[in-house]
Amino acid sequence: MKASKSSKKHKKGRGARTNKPALASQADRHILYQDSVQDTEFEFEFINGTFERLRGRQPHLLREDFCGTAQMCCEWVRRDPHNRAVGVDLDTEVLDWAREHNLSQLEAEQRERVQLVEADVLEIRTEQAPDLIIAMNFSYQGFKTREALRGYFERVREALTDDGVLIMDAFGGYEAFQELEEETEHDDFTYIWDQDFYDPITGAMTCHIHFSFPDGSRMDKAFTYHWRLWTLPELQELLKEAGFKRVTVYWEGTDEETNEGDGNFQPATQGEADPGWIAFLSAEK
Numbered sequence: 457m458k459a460s461k462s463s464k465k466h467k468k469g470r471g472a473r474t475n476k477p478a479l480a481s482q483a484d485r486h487i488l489y490q491d492s493v494q495d496t497e498f499e500f501e502f503i504n505g506t507f508e509r510l511r512g513r514q515p516h517l518l519r520e521d522f523c524g525t526a527q528m529c530c531e532w533v534r535r536d537p538h539n540r541a542v543g544v545d546l547d548t549e550v551l552d553w554a555r556e557h558n559l560s561q562l563e564a565e566q567r568e569r570v571q572l573v574e575a576d577v578l579e580i581r582t583e584q585a586p587d588l589i590i591a592m593n594f595s596y597q598g599f600k601t602r603e604a605l606r607g608y609f610e611r612v613r614e615a616l617t618d619d620g621v622l623i624m625d626a627f628g629g630y631e632a633f634q635e636l637e638e639e640t641e642h643d644d645f646t647y648i649w650d651q652d653f654y655d656p657i658t659g660a661m662t663c664h665i666h667f668s669f670p671d672g673s674r675m676d677k678a679f680t681y682h683w684r685l686w687t688l689p690e691l692q693e694l695l696k697e698a699g700f701k702r703v704t705v706y707w708e709g710t711d712e713e714t715n716e717g718d719g720n721f722q723p724a725t726q727g728e729a730d731p732g733w734i735a736f737l738s739a740e741k
Contacts (some may be wrong), residue, residue: 476671478669478671478673479671479673480669480674480675486550486557488645488667488675489678491642492647493593494527494593496527496528498719499528499590500535502623502736503590506621506706506736506738510740511621515587515588516538516539516540517539517540517587517617518542518586518587518588519541519542519543519586519588519589519590519615520541520543520589521589521590521595522544522591522595522596523551524547524550525554526543526545526551527554528590528592529542530561530562533569534566539569541569541571542572542573542586543570543573544577544580546574547574548574555572577611578608581615585615585616585620586616586617587617587620588620588622588623589615589620589622589623590624591612592625594681594683595681596608597683597685597686598682599684600659600660600684601684602690602694605686606697609695609697609698613699619740620741622700622738623737624691625737627732627733627734627735628688628732628733629729629730629731629732630729633654633685634654637651645667645668645669645670646668646669648665649663649665650663650665652664660684661682661683662682662683663681663683664679665677665679665680666678688705688727688735691737692705699741700739700741703738703740704737705723705725705736705737706721706723706724706736706737707721707722707723707727707728707733707735708733708735721736
């Protein structure tokens with residue numbers, strides 16, 4: 457929305473208006489992302505609880521692939537003094553940001569239990585095999601062929617401890633195949649999810665995240681993703697082809713009053729033809 461121009465003249469000595477910097481120019485895209493996309497408290501409860509139900513014990517060593525700002529790594533070590541986390545990402549800038557803004561908020565002892573590694577997830581090797589590897593926020597969709605994605609899953613399986621588990625998320629629904637924008641209002645900004653391009657022949661898609669602000673300013677293309685939109689059947693097939701013994705899909709329940717998702721994800725073998733959904737998968741070594 458454009459600010460309206462005033463027809464009134466400002467007299468000398470009355471304090472003429474000064475041009476304030478646009479809110480978009482002052483905002484930090486990583487903070488906006490964490491506030492609008494991530495919910496590490498919920499993710500911790502889900503991945504920790506899922507592993508315990510599957511394996512009958514607590515996981516302590518987490519590897520977060522495509523970790524970005526490593527917010528989940530920090531949540532992981534806060535929750536249990538025995539927990540350790542390894543965050544893996546190729547982006548130097550985001551890992552530096554993570555150290556400055558997220559790891560710096562940890563206690564010294566907690567920081568010692570987090571290791572951030574700038575590396576390719578296909579090549580990373582940890583000294584100890586992780587109990588749990590997570591691939592959240594759909595970043596694995598950067599692997600655009602069956603061979604490439606299966607290769608990633610094979611390497612994850614090899615890296616896990618003997619009873620290790622991979623947990624990942626997925627999105628879909630008939631609106632996922634459309635070119636559209638979706639806005640979500642937050643207290644101080646609006647999050648805009650932009651499915652800018654989709655090719656039904658290859659499954660290739662380009663998505664952007666934009667942010668707009670109450671003063672009318674915008675942060676366009678704060679993040680851009682070039683993905684292949686993988687479906688749940690394809691993901692389950694590839695995980696099994698990679699050697700995982702059991703793959704489970706977790707489907708979200710529906711709140712009867714709002715008809716929206718209720719945040720409760722349970723194992724399911726059949727979903728609903730919703731316009732848009734998010735699901736989780738676990739793959740057991």
